[in-house]
Amino acid sequence: AQGQFVPAGSWLPIIFNPSFPYRLTHTVIAAFLTTALVVAGVGGWHLLRDRANLGARKMLAMGLGMVAVMAPLQILAGDEHGLNTLEHQPAKVLAMEGHYDAHPDGAPLILFGLPSDRDERVRYAVEIPRLSSLILRHDPDAPLPGLKDFARDRRPPAAILFWSFRIMVGLGLAMLMLGVWGLWARWRRRLYDTPWLHRAAVAMGPAGFVAVLAGWITTEVGRQPWVIYGHMLTADARSPIAAPAVATSLAAFVVVYFAVFGLGVLYVLRLIAKPPEAHEAEPRRTPRHAAGITPVATFEPTNREKDA
Template sequence: MFAGLDPVVLARAQFAFTISFHFIFPAFSIGLASYLFVLEGLWLKTGQGVYANLYRYWLKIFAVVFGMGVVSGVVMSYQFGTNWSVFSEKAGPVVGPLMAYEVLTAFFLEAGFLGVMLFGMNKVGKGLHFFATSMVALGTLISATWIIAVNSWMQTPAGYAINAAGQFVPGGSWADIIFTASFPYRLVHTVIAAYLTTAFAVGAVGAWHLLKDRANPGARKMFSMAMWMAALVAPVQILAGDAHGLNTLEHQPVKVLAMEGDYHPSPDGAPLILFGLPDSEAAEVRYELSLPHLGSLILKHDPFAPLPGLTDFPREEWPPVHIVFWSFRIMVALGFAMLGIGLWSLFARYRRRLYEWPWLHRAAVVMGPSGFVAVIAGWVTTEVGRQPYTVYGLLRTADSVSPLAAPAVAASLLAFVVVYFVAFGAGTYYLARLMARPPERGESEPPHLPQRAAGITPASGVTAPFATKE
């Protein structure tokens, strides 16, 4: 049944499917961990119970997201041995230690303090609990740093040597391997993307509850915080993306040309192709809608700067142009839509109508999944644009795959599809149920904070589920 299929294509499809599922959860957990850190810090500093309620509300969601991220990540890592054993053998001496450092420094840090964070609110002091939350947030950032270091080395390899067995081995300082030319740009772009993903998810939940009850203090606070993040961070992300694009043009020009759809060189300045249908066989973008010279202005900051074309490079070096072309446009379009929502929220805040404009709230609900779609589109752009290599310019994807028959890879791919949609579909449904519940209207107190200090008395009827018994 599957004998006529290409096992390399199937192996790539399987890894793309599993990593797309997996990357959704770390992108959310990185931002949520930092958001919880901010909420608990504000809670302990101000004594305002609305932050306590929001911390407890999002802590449950974070626990589920973190768990699904761990499970999907463990499953994905096994594919290095099953489907990509040649890559593991050749690049293992460089990639293996970096991934081991991620486990030893980040995952152990997160796992060590996660229990205190989840279950220690009434069992440890407020300082220790806040420290546990900060360590989990730090652990997610350290984890992102190591994983981006691995991916950046595969994109812009440096600091390596090739031994007699054809393996990549450290050729000097490990700093050269970790801090490659693209590493800082990828790290900043990815972490900001995680924060924006979380901001729009939080903002969508807040907007959903504002549409039902504009007076809910938790919904108002989470929506306000999310919109501040959108308004302030979305422009920074656009600038970071521009810097990342310039770096990619320097080190991976074929990828950028595929993103732009520039098949032919432009000696007097390249246009910006907004839309069209890339046709690599004919080396043209059919039905293109373009703006003259704007491509060179963006990529070279000079509207008349010459740019090469894909035809300047061997055709076997081209990635699948149509995929990269459209995934890049999805990412960019969503980025500007995020900026638009952020600016809209600033205008509403200026008019003192942030909680009163239902169309803004509806738009925020619609934009709730936008961060997840954008990070997947960005990941597709990065990984498909690197093709036909796993280690850019050095190790081809076709030479990295395990010697497996197509039926074996296809069967495991189908199994992954069924299991993932059932298991993670159930998890996503549970998350939606948690988010559909409105935040508590009453105010909880920080632990060990006397009720009078918080301005709340027992007579007010407000419960304090995290307050310690004194």
């Protein structure tokens, strides 16, 4: 009535909406995986140059260990997240799967193909019969609707979702294989003597960032054309701002973010290029504290602690 969507008495139902626990879990695990892959990749990079570097060994062992634990958990969390999304945002999941037609007797899993919103089909589809119903309904014979059950102006763009989702899932499976390979090498006591494993860790170092971006694209593009799902279209939420003003602010954001991001990447790459060293010096200056707080004496390790 007021031209606004106002919560009835509390904002909590909006914040803690039905997808909240699934998204939170999925995102937190993704953060752990991204960090672990970077640590393992840097460790593998330095082990390829010096197999005896103890710091690099620790980095590889800890990073691959975290990947081995978190990758299976992420797959389970993703499965639960997918079931929740199918319940509350079915068009998003159908676009991710490339299902334009309804499947009353079990839907196939389309591994690859070229989705066409204009033709409402996936060209050159490579399918596994009934596997999509098994994944999404845990029943190979369960029916699934299709995008054709939704009006054309109420569907997300399937081509973007189809491929962003497969990039995310494909990288997730690659993380799982890397973690299993690391466990196998650890069990055989070859974790630090398998150069191909170290190369794989280096290659997978940026994979977490790519998977997170692909997941973000899947989430945000998948909720289109809604800004409030099922209630308010994105087209109806536009602000009455002139195009030149939007272009100017966008250009400013691009310049600032690319400068900050570029400098940050250069700094991180410089840190990565330096191999970890044993007995690195501790900071010797007393740290500055806020006014009124007495500084704590700087810790100076003993020779025995340094040797340890």
